Amino acid sequence: MPQMTIDEVARIAEGVVEGDGSRTVSGVAPLEEAAADQISFVAEARYFPYIQASQAAAVLVARDADVPLPAHMAAVRVDDPRRALARVLPALYPQRVPAPGVHPTAVLGDDVEIAASATVGPYAVIGEGTRVGERARVGAHTVLGRGCTVADDAVLHAHVTLYDGAQVGARSVIHSGARLGADGFGFVWDGTGHRKVPQVGGCRIEADVEIGCNTTIDRGSIGDTVVGEGSKVDNLVMIGHNCQIGRHVIIISQVGISGSTRVGDGAVLAGQAGVGGHLEIGAGARVGGQAGVTASVAAGETVSGYPARPHREAMRAQAAFFKLPELMKRLRELERAVLGK
Amino acid sequence: MPQMTIDEVARIAEGVVEGDGSRTVSGVAPLEEAAADQISFVAEARYFPYIQASQAAAVLVARDADVPLPAHMAAVRVDDPRRALARVLPALYPQRVPAPGVHPTAVLGDDVEIAASATVGPYAVIGEGTRVGERARVGAHTVLGRGCTVADDAVLHAHVTLYDGAQVGARSVIHSGARLGADGFGFVWDGTGHRKVPQVGGCRIEADVEIGCNTTIDRGSIGDTVVGEGSKVDNLVMIGHNCQIGRHVIIISQVGISGSTRVGDGAVLAGQAGVGGHLEIGAGARVGGQAGVTASVAAGETVSGYPARPHREAMRAQAAFFKLPELMKRLRELERAVLGK
């Protein structure tokens, strides 16, 4: 692990040192776990009380935070401790880049193109006509179907599956167990059974996307399913066929989005939310955790609850909900007074 | 990709051509994406307005739909555009069937029987005594335990796991990452810890079933977990130990069914619904999205909400729910009028 002085940390964090900047640190840890050669950070005022007891050599903290520091601790004053941390971490924990090359156990189909700077791990299986770009990494046991594209600098962790024709954009990261481009769930009843509607569309993940572990994104039935540039999708999410997810969208764990729904740029869907099919979630909209979205949501709107409604309305109804037993009692008293029953 | 005339498409779709049937098409696309050599389809009236601007050579549309077509476009008039599409797609997008044979990297246990017409992909691992039927396909990296059965024409995609003894019926399709026959979640507290109850039952998937990506279906504790003939299960679904899922059941993504519950033939469970253990969901019942089923549901009934109730009742209560703040205000006014408070 690299070592650097607190002064160097401050330079990377674009901050200013308060105290002794010449000491050396070699890692980051939470306040209560940090050792004397580690730095820590505090982003919220409610954690300020933990600073006094911390052994950390230095703490990343907001410029204007009024926090007394213990004698052994320096402060690195920054505009935004979270962003500063995001800058410091790669320097203290440099990612080990595997050596380029195709592991001898990888099985390659005909006409596969793999850039010389790419890495293909043990037991990867790559189908006919698939292309792997510059510096891309294909993890151990990852299976790419026929005619897939893995663009430059994309990272596919172990055990990913790309069905035939799926595309992963530049610099995107696909975590272990994600399944991209499987058949959408399309059947028609033919009088005796559910008959499969062949799913012939594509699955396109654009650039700078991150897809979590065991998430599933189905191909389009006809036409493509798309996850737009810069969007981040957590673990165990389901995105149905022909969904169009915009750019810079955040989708938290276990969300489910039914087929043909469009999600606008910058929208945020919180954990376990469910969205019906053929809906429109506007740009910048926010969907609350576990919300059940049964109608389109306007741009910028925040919805929650089941069925999902504008958040303020949902909150008011929920507040009243827990007063229901009392409300019924009051109603009964009124009835007694008015109707004598 | 095969090419065919619009007349040929109409023959497969069991429809009638309106316009020039001699032109050649080579694919299907949504109205707004279709090129001049592709056909499209419209199943719902709300999409009729998009027909005028489409470049498609022809459109599959209901016989009685009153839709003006642009000059370049033919119509293929059919009884049901969705079913017609389901017939046309396999002709225009024929599935590539891999050559039979066992990949040299597959690891086979003792007494494994694999039909000569079956395909076993790279790095498949097949346990002792397991049988793979005629024309069945075992995908790359799929792991079959000991004593499993993969019946004729079944397709297991890449990265599937069958635990010991799991059975997959004829023509069934199991998608990537599905886990069939893992231990059910059975523990008893012994005073110092949760002690595992050995799970010794089976996991039986009958014929013509489809199981989605990353879905998990546990083996029975004693006795079997069963998914009946023709049922279709979407991605990321959980089916607990000893569940008995009937025939032609539809289970949408992220549904969870607790142990020992029975689901009758033709029932439909919408996305993210949860069903408690030891319940009975009657034949043809419908469970709404995100519904929380805490009691058995009668055959043919539709339930929704949490806890799930007959849909009409749940809808009425939900409608009233969002009027709660107003209702409280009215109650307060009444109290003022009647009780002077």
Add this chain to the structure above:
Amino acid sequence: MPQMTIDEVARIAEGVVEGDGSRTVSGVAPLEEAAADQISFVAEARYFPYIQASQAAAVLVARDADVPLPAHMAAVRVDDPRRALARVLPALYPQRVPAPGVHPTAVLGDDVEIAASATVGPYAVIGEGTRVGERARVGAHTVLGRGCTVADDAVLHAHVTLYDGAQVGARSVIHSGARLGADGFGFVWDGTGHRKVPQVGGCRIEADVEIGCNTTIDRGSIGDTVVGEGSKVDNLVMIGHNCQIGRHVIIISQVGISGSTRVGDGAVLAGQAGVGGHLEIGAGARVGGQAGVTASVAAGETVSGYPARPHREAMRAQAAFFKLPELMKRLRELERAVLGK
């Protein structure tokens, strides 16, 4: 399959035989499926009526249960039929322990240490510096990153992924498709895009834990994510970065726990429940199925509903909820009587 007399079964079950204990049995089955050489069990009075028609040779039943037995059936009277079953099953269904050794197809990094008594399956990939303990089993296709620890007697089924540095405690069982130690979902907006915050913490599974199929447990951002000793986690569960799950906790299928939440010893989270981030679920607390936990829960408390409230309060409000339409009608009548409108 081993055979034993009913007398032997009774000895293992710590019970007393009623009837002929000399007969031989060779398996366990549910009452309605049991053959004449199998035993069955009844733990709940509602299943007593099924005893008469059962073919089972013997039945495990509570000492004081007043159940008439058919002539062919013996009873094994025990304190607790479920615990008795948990003792009898391993004797009748002994687990086959694979022979120790590393499969020749396994790919091992530098400085990997594997105990001579451990088993490593086909196509396992084990990263640099990883340690596999005595009698531990690493399933086919399982991928262990660099610097991981698999302690003595731990079992990793097929297709598990451990990211770099993840630790699995002694005797713990990790089911197929579980992903341990992937990056937490941490991003900061930098004005043009969501910038990844490097996730450098650990993922530590303590001893005697069981983790279900396709469950995902992320590493800490800084500091560790921990699942405590003896806890049992079902399939398709998501545990976010820096969560601290206590000892002997039960987490049922499809539960989601957001980052930095602490769950106390012995707590139980029922299926599909969701818990927000940075919360505290007290020791012994119980969270109902599908509950949406948005605030900390006191030790020993039972909560349910959305947003989760003490169970009794939630039940009362839900009961009133379905009377809302009637309540509105009564309110309207009162208004007519009082206000003349």
